[in-house]
Amino acid sequence: xxxxxxxxxxxxxxxxxxxxxxxxxxxxxxxxxxxxxxxxxxxxxxxxxxxxxxxxxxxxxxxxxxxxxxxxxxxxxxxxxxxxxxxxxxxxxxxxxxxxxxxxxxxxxxxxxxxxxxxxxxxxxxxxxxxxxxxxxxxxxxxxxxxxxxxxxxxxxxxxxxxxxxxxxxxxxxxxxxxxxxxxxxxxxxxxxxxxxxxxxxxxxxxxxxxxxxxxxxxxxxxxxxxxxxxxxxxxxxxxxxxxxxxxxxxxxxxxxxxxxxxxxxxxxxxxxxxxxxxxxxxxxxxxxxxxxxxxxxxxxxxxxxxxxxxxxxxxxxxxxxxxxxxxxxxxxxxxxxxxxxxxxxxxxxxxxxxxxxxxxxxxxxxxxxxxx
Amino acid sequence: xxxxxxxxxxxxxxxxxxxxxxxxxxxxxxxxxxxxxxxxxxxxxxxxxxxxxxxxxxxxxxxxxxxxxxxxxxxxxxxxxxxxxxxxxxxxxxxxxxxxxxxxxxxxxxxxxxxxxxxxxxxxxxxxxxxxxxxxxxxxxxxxxxxxxxxxxxxxxxxxxxxxxxxxxxxxxxxxxxxxxxxxxxxxxxxxxxxxxxxxxxxxxxxxxxxxxxxxxxxxxxxxxxxxxxxxxxxxxxxxxxxxxxxxxxxxxxxxxxxxxxxxxxxxxxxxxxxxxxxxxxxxxxxxxxxxxxxxxxxxxxxxxxxxxxxxxxxxxxxxxxxxxxxxxxxxxxxxxxxxxxxxxxxxxxxxxxxxxxxxxxxxxxxxxxxxxxxxxxxxxxxxx
Ligand SMILES: [Zn+2]
Numbered sequence: 014x015x016x017x018x019x020x021x022x023x024x025x026x027x028x029x030x031x032x033x034x035x036x037x038x039x040x041x042x043x044x045x046x047x048x049x050x051x052x053x054x055x056x057x058x059x060x061x062x063x064x065x066x067x068x069x070x071x072x073x074x075x076x077x078x079x080x081x082x083x084x085x086x087x088x089x090x091x092x093x094x095x096x097x098x099x100x101x102x103x104x105x106x107x108x109x110x111x112x113x114x115x116x117x118x119x120x121x122x123x124x125x126x127x128x129x130x131x132x133x134x135x136x137x138x139x140x141x142x143x144x145x146x147x148x149x150x151x152x153x154x155x156x157x158x159x160x161x162x163x164x165x166x167x168x169x170x171x172x173x174x175x176x177x178x179x180x181x182x183x184x185x186x187x188x189x190x191x192x193x194x195x196x197x198x199x200x201x202x203x204x205x206x207x208x209x210x211x212x213x214x215x216x217x218x219x220x221x222x223x224x225x226x227x228x229x230x231x232x233x234x235x236x237x238x239x240x241x242x243x244x245x246x247x248x249x250x251x252x253x254x255x256x257x258x259x260x261x262x263x264x265x266x267x268x269x270x271x272x273x274x275x276x277x278x279x280x281x282x283x284x285x286x287x288x289x290x291x292x293x294x295x296x297x298x299x300x301x302x303x304x305x306x307x308x309x310x311x312x313x314x315x316x317x318x319x320x321x322x323x324x325x326x327x328x329x330x331x332x333x334x335x336x337x338x339x340x341x342x343x344x345x346x347x348x349x350x351x352x353x354x355x356x357x358x359x360x361x362x363x364x365x366x367x368x369x370x371x372x373x374x375x376x377x378x379x380x381x382x383x384x385x386x
Numbered sequence: 387x388x389x390x391x392x393x394x395x396x397x398x399x400x401x402x403x404x405x406x407x408x409x410x411x412x413x414x415x416x417x418x419x420x421x422x423x424x425x426x427x428x429x430x431x432x433x434x435x436x437x438x439x440x441x442x443x444x445x446x447x448x449x450x451x452x453x454x455x456x457x458x459x460x461x462x463x464x465x466x467x468x469x470x471x472x473x474x475x476x477x478x479x480x481x482x483x484x485x486x487x488x489x490x491x492x493x494x495x496x497x498x499x500x501x502x503x504x505x506x507x508x509x510x511x512x513x514x515x516x517x518x519x520x521x522x523x524x525x526x527x528x529x530x531x532x533x534x535x536x537x538x539x540x541x542x543x544x545x546x547x548x549x550x551x552x553x554x555x556x557x558x559x560x561x562x563x564x565x566x567x568x569x570x571x572x573x574x575x576x577x578x579x580x581x582x583x584x585x586x587x588x589x590x591x592x593x594x595x596x597x598x599x600x601x602x603x604x605x606x607x608x609x610x611x612x613x614x615x616x617x618x619x620x621x622x623x624x625x626x627x628x629x630x631x632x633x634x635x636x637x638x639x640x641x642x643x644x645x646x647x648x649x650x651x652x653x654x655x656x657x658x659x660x661x662x663x664x665x666x667x668x669x670x671x672x673x674x675x676x677x678x679x680x681x682x683x684x685x686x687x688x689x690x691x692x693x694x695x696x697x698x699x700x701x702x703x704x705x706x707x708x709x710x711x712x713x714x715x716x717x718x719x720x721x722x723x724x725x726x727x728x729x730x731x732x733x734x735x736x737x738x739x740x741x742x743x744x745x746x747x748x749x750x751x752x753x754x755x756x757x758x759x760x761x762x763x764x765x766x767x768x769x770x771x
Contacts, residue, residue: 036654036665036666038666038670039467039474041654041657042468063497083656084659085660086660088659122657125462126463126468128470128501129459129501131500161488162488162489163488165493165497166496232498232503246498248496248498249496249497249531250496
């Protein structure tokens with residue numbers, strides 16, 4: 014293998030590949046980044062056996078070939094190179110890098126233990142989204158996923174794709190986030206994705222822009238962003254029937270400024286959290302105001318009121334403050350609707366529709382369970 | 387694929403020394419597609435369970451017909467233990483902990499199968515699950531994901547709740563027989579044929595112990611069995627000396643185990659660019675104490691096994707048995723001398739004391755004191771005091 018690459022491109026590619034190298038004591042080869050030169054392109058690939066990544070950059074190839082190189086070392090070295098063309102060559106079991114006057118010599122690793130990386134079936138159903146749409150969808154939904162590995166099903170993001178559109182949902186059993194969008198694509202399938210792959214794809218989508226292509230198979234999902242590809246294994250098991258959790262209507266609806274409410278909730282929660290982290294905040298809703306309180310007794314109490322318009326009877330209801338502010342943060346609109354039945358039934362946060370403005374939130378809802386006090 | 391690999395006839399993936407029955411059952415389960423979700427590999431530690439896990443993985447992930455060709459890249463990695471379809475879980479500390487089950491085992495089971503389309507999840511020393519771990523694991527067994535097989539190594543099935551055992555298909559792994567051990571010993575470096583034959587008899591069916599005897603020589607074994615004689619000829623101080631010597635060997639072995647681990651850690655550290663990833667740091671830290679403890683225990687246990695087999699042989703000779711059938715058949719004079727000097731009741735009491743001390747070892751923080759007390763007791767019995 015022998016090639017000439019542009020330093021910046023090579024460094025970006027190497028550091029991105031590093032994000033999916035694996036750490037397994039029994040399989041040291043996973044710490045490597047797999048390099049392959051063919052047809053004047055260098056393909057870099059890595060896997061931690063859950064998520065695998067691949068990207069290719071243009072190079073001037075003198076000799077095609079493959080090598081497995083310790084990933085962290087490659088990333089560090091390439092980043093430290095001066096801004097000039099990088100000459101790379103494998104001689105025996107070493108990778109020689111030359112850039113200006115700098116010369117490096119890295120060991121390569123034996124490839125016999127390296128697993129072949131999964132590739133998407135070219136026949137599989139696929140759909141394309143704009144990068145910002147994909148990013149906002151992931152940001153809105155993934156926050157409701159559970160961090161508790163003991164129930165793997167709740168750590169994932171559920172995707173239902175059809176020719177008409179996509180529905181994404183996540184729940185940790187205390188709250189539920191659901192976002193849907195419309196498209197016309199040849200795709201059909203329901204999968205449960207580990208959150209990590211989505212977060213990685215979102216990072217790339219945020220930095221590269223453009224489009225995100227989603228390829229669905231029954232055992233894996235692939236996300237293409239520009240010339241980068243992420244393939245992830247899925248979580249098996251039955252995702253809760255989230256539709257039956259969502260109330261079909263409301264008895265009370267609050268229209269309130271989103272950021273103002275979020276700030277009040279955070280301020281007031283500080284006092285409650287001085288007691289214990291899970292001390293709830295209480296919302297007292299009247300015709301034209303929302304009073305937010307928390308805490309009691311020894312440590313102190315907090316109390317703040319802000320304007321809000323209530324349709325329906327007054328209500329007092331309590332929430333875990335983090336779950337409530339998470340829901341408010343998930344929305345981009347200036348105003349939100351909070352829909353209630355009563356103080357025991359789940360509440361729903363939705364963006365308040367604004368006439369004539371671009372809709373950043375799409376069809377989104379965030380449901381959260383109240384806390385009994 | 388290298389040229390050499392395709393020229394050499396592939397070794398059958400199911401050639402597991404000394405376990406023809408277990409192999410037959412597993413092969414049939416694969417062939418009929420009735421693999422089930424969980425197997426309990428019962429039997430003594432390290433008599434082919436690891437090999438069976440790898441063979442089974444090869445049979446499942448091989449793309450050829452009939453599956454398990456032994457030559458393709460998936461087969462070779464399965465047999466080397468590096469195929470991703472096979473994941474092994476060793477206890478983090480002394481026991482498997484509930485956090486391990488929650489953060490490693492169950493997520494591994496719930497991830498869809500990757501390369502090869504299967505997941506073989508091998509729990510080593512599965513009888514070291516505490517109750518909380520067992521309860522958490524039970525949830526995973528109750529809702530088994532498709533194409534997922536749990537393999538549990540159980541030297542002591544009674545250590546696990548019935549709720550888990552009843553969900554596993556039992557498969558017996560026998561202690562290796564003399565012929566199998568002799569085959570294995572033929573490839574190991576012994577000083578002479580006498581040592582080789584003695585090691586085959588004295589390893590009590592454990593290939594790991596056989597390999598240790600080949601590695602470390604038989605001097606320690608000969609010292610252990612000579613303890614009663616030496617105590618008669620010298621003084622009870624022999625008990626203290628020998629307990630000390632056993633401890634020294636145990637420490638040396640623990641140190642060697644720690645060094646092996648440190649070497650492996652350093653190699654990984656270098657591959658990861660000089661900083662070991664956090665998850666591996668934690669894994670190595672907890673593994674070090676366990677490996678050292680296991681290495682120490684193995685040495686002390688082997689010493690007690692040597693003594694126990696000697697006492698059994700002396701009893702055999704004392705009751706008119708043929709010394710040629712003894713484990714220590716190479717030392718008929720020694721057996722005869724001890725048989726003449728130690729009354730049968732004292733031999734039985736001694737054997738009982740040895741086995742009791744052996745049982746208590748796992749929980750014992752001070753093996754030297756326990757061994758010293760045992761040897762002092764044996765000395766008292768042996769001298770008829
Ligand atoms: Zn094969």
